[in-house]
Amino acid sequence: MPILECRELSKRFGSVQALDEVSLTLEAGRVVGLLGPNGSGKTTLLKLANGLLTPTDGEILIEGLAPGKETHSVVSYLPDRPYLAEWMKVRQLLDLFEDFYDDFDRNKATEMLLRLSIDEEMRIKEMSKGTREKAQLILVMSRKAKLYLLDEPIGGVDPATRDYILETIIRNYNPEAAVVISTHLIADVEQVLDDVIFINQGKIMLQSSVDAIREEHGMSVDQYFREVFRC
Amino acid sequence: MLGKLIKHEFRATARIMLPISGAVLALSLLANLSIRGLTGSMSEIPVLRIFFLFIEFAFGAAIVAAGVMAIVIMVSRFYRNLLKDEGYLMFTLPVSVHELIWAKLIVSLVWFLVTSLLIFLVCCATALNISGTSLAVVIGEMPSWAELRDALKEIGVYDKLVGLTLKMVLLVLLSILAVCLHFYASMSLGHMFSKNKILLSIVFFVLISFAFNMMKMSIGIAGFDALNGTHPMNDSEVMTQFMSRALWVGIGTQAVQAAVLYFATVLSLKRGLNLE
Numbered sequence: 001m002p003i004l005e006c007r008e009l010s011k012r013f014g015s016v017q018a019l020d021e022v023s024l025t026l027e028a029g030r031v032v033g034l035l036g037p038n039g040s041g042k043t044t045l046l047k048l049a050n051g052l053l054t055p056t057d058g059e060i061l062i063e064g065l066a067p068g069k070e071t072h073s074v075v076s077y078l079p080d081r082p083y084l085a086e087w088m089k090v091r092q093l094l095d096l097f098e099d100f101y102d103d104f105d106r107n108k109a110t111e112m113l114l115r116l117s118i119d120e121e122m123r124i125k126e127m128s129k130g131t132r133e134k135a136q137l138i139l140v141m142s143r144k145a146k147l148y149l150l151d152e153p154i155g156g157v158d159p160a161t162r163d164y165i166l167e168t169i170i171r172n173y174n175p176e177a178a179v180v181i182s183t184h185l186i187a188d189v190e191q192v193l194d195d196v197i198f199i200n201q202g203k204i205m206l207q208s209s210v211d212a213i214r215e216e217h218g219m220s221v222d223q224y225f226r227e228v229f230r231c
Numbered sequence: 232m233l234g235k236l237i238k239h240e241f242r243a244t245a246r247i248m249l250p251i252s253g254a255v256l257a258l259s260l261l262a263n264l265s266i267r268g269l270t271g272s273m274s275e276i277p278v279l280r281i282f283f284l285f286i287e288f289a290f291g292a293a294i295v296a297a298g299v300m301a302i303v304i305m306v307s308r309f310y311r312n313l314l315k316d317e318g319y320l321m322f323t324l325p326v327s328v329h330e331l332i333w334a335k336l337i338v339s340l341v342w343f344l345v346t347s348l349l350i351f352l353v354c355c356a357t358a359l360n361i362s363g364t365s366l367a368v369v370i371g372e373m374p375s376w377a378e379l380r381d382a383l384k385e386i387g388v389y390d391k392l393v394g395l396t397l398k399m400v401l402l403v404l405l406s407i408l409a410v411c412l413h414f415y416a417s418m419s420l421g422h423m424f425s426k427n428k429i430l431l432s433i434v435f436f437v438l439i440s441f442a443f444n445m446m447k448m449s450i451g452i453a454g455f456d457a458l459n460g461t462h463p464m465n466d467s468e469v470m471t472q473f474m475s476r477a478l479w480v481g482i483g484t485q486a487v488q489a490a491v492l493y494f495a496t497v498l499s500l501k502r503g504l505n506l507e
Binding site for chain 1: 239312322326425506
């Protein structure tokens with residue numbers, strides 16, 4: 001059974017068609033890049049997979065189930081924005097994740113925080129933007145989830161933080177799980193991807209392995225993306 | 232999971248409500264001391280008199296602030312924790328929407344009750360202080376629960392009073408829940424839209440108020456019509472029956488209001504969640 005499946009999935013916001021009859025399947029054990037320009041529907045797709053939006057048409061399934069309480073326990077989601085309560089201390093967030101997610105490895109999170117010298121007594125509001133992003137990622141990647149949905153994990157951070165984030169993802173994800181990294185910064189993520197999905201104006205333009213793109217088109221994913229989305 | 236949500240909700244709210252409750256208690260103590268100062272010889276010194284009056288004012292303000300903060304916390308926790316960015320975490324926890332709402336309701340209810348009890352106690356203490364009565368004397372003169380129960384049983388009103396009290400408690404609890412759900416439903420409905428979320432929440436709040444006030448007014452008018460010219464105040468038996476029925480109607484009305492608003496909240500969060 002695919003870990004994630006979309007069947008003619010559509011989402012409309014008023015007159016805007018954010019997703020248009022998207023059909024795709026993702027298998028476990030792959031790192032997938034969900035690549036597309038801004039406003040192409042990447043965030044909408046990930047929000048639908050997390051039950052944060054309801055489809056207008058079609059369906060989206062995680063391990064055969066519609067997003068909800070059951071699927072939340074196997075999906076580890078990193079939204080594209082700061083989403084942790086600013087008043088909270090890191091220790092309180094560790095408590096929260098430990099309380100709600102059975103697959104959360106507190107020791108792993110503590111080790112990663114220690115390595116970055118992030119004090120557990122530090123409040124989120126006391127952190128710089130980069131540290132906040134790292135703390136969020138550490139919480140998300142310290143789960144042994146079956147599906148990681150990471151929305152723009154490297155957007156808006158400096159190159160050093162970008163490297164740290166990608167390294168953290170690759171070192172810490174559950175190898176039996178699927179990882180979806182949504183981004184438009186293709187050159188930075190290309191090295192860690194197994195597969196790519198090109199999305200534009202709510203439609204899937206391409207789903208392929210990175211190797212197939214390189215073999216068939218003789219160019220990198222970044223170059224091929226520029227070719228496909230040439231303005 | 233509901234227990235865990237409640238635990239974290241208390242953690243989030245206690246950091247504001249506990250210091251406020253502590254401030255009310257501390258200012259109550261100071262205010263009661265300053266009452267003695269105002270009534271004693273020290274009040275003849277103008278600076279001290281102004282200081283004592285300032286303490287009394289601060290005490291009054293702290294009482295109002297505690298009541299207002301209980302409402303503000305109830306509204307802001309729902310808004311910030313579920314409808315703003317924190318919602319990305321809360322709605323992806325392995326919990327149901329029902330559990331998310333009940334955790335907020337239960338914790339808000341507890342803070343309303345704690346704050347009300349605190350305000351009642353500090354006001355009683357101040358009243359005793361102003362009247363110059365010692366608390367020990369009041370407690371000493373109070374009949375024991377057994378004495379009170381026997382006396383009420385002797386005049387045959389014990390069961391009725393217990394019944395009326397229980398109904399009143401139920402009515403108060405349901406009313407608090409209905410008030411919370413009025414805010415929750417208005418905000419959830421308003422935030423289903425992509426733009427003008429706060430303005431639409433206010434519009435829904437007013438519309439819901441209007442609809443339920445109309446319903447209550449109709450029920451009230453029907454209730455007075457049903458009295459059919461009788462005057463319950465003239466007969467204690469009829470009066471008790473009238474009060475009992477009125478309380479049941481109140482309980483029923485509040486229960487219907489709370490249920491409708493609860494399902495409106497659940498449906499809009501389940502089907503229309505639209506986080507920015």
